[in-house]
Amino acid sequence: MAKRSKRRLPQSDRSFFTRLSQRVAHWSGKPQTFFGAAIIIVIWALSGPFFGYNDTWQLVINTSTTIVTFLMVFIIQNSQNRDTAAMQIKLDELILKLEGAREELLDLEELDEEKIEHFRSEFEAMAAKARQTLQKVATEDKAPPSTKK
Missing domain, CATH: 1.20.58 (Methane Monooxygenase Hydroxylase; Chain G, domain 1)
Structure with missing residues (x-):
């Protein structure tokens, strides 16, 4: 070799x-x-x-x-x-x-700070909504069987 x-x-x-x-x-x-x-x-x-x-x-x-x-x-x-x-x-x-x-x-890094903050706010809102949904599902899973829908 x-x-x-x-x-x-x-x-x-x-x-x-x-x-x-x-x-x-x-x-x-x-x-x-x-x-x-x-x-x-x-x-x-x-x-x-x-x-x-x-x-x-x-x-x-x-x-x-x-x-x-x-x-x-x-x-x-x-x-x-x-x-x-x-x-x-x-x-x-x-x-x-x-x-x-x-x-x-794709070119987010090229945008002004104000435009980047707009996108950041949008993603923060989506993340908060996803956490709320996850928390709601977790709460429903822990509820006693008689209160589940």
Whole structure:
């Protein structure tokens, strides 16, 4: 049998930034990365007495964390944008395939807040009605046999 490579080959349709952001997002979400960052903080804190807790010692951690945070905002946003867009496409496909589904909901994320709230109110009303029906059925099922219709 031929050996199968466990390494994923990069897709040619992904940009460099997409590949980079996916890798960074993947690694930044790992427990090892968290513990690595925690160890860096502990080492920094323990090094305080050697540097006399001076301004440069504080500046090192402040600058480092600010830079990492600044860059991670863009990585996380890119990842979230892609995930949200992919989920919307998948949901749109499901809506199109469901008989009786309302196709006017396909681009709901593109509507103004006021129009989205109109749809939300409509669905909340349907949910409340469904809960009332369910509660009514549950109440009738628990009623003594002599009071059931």
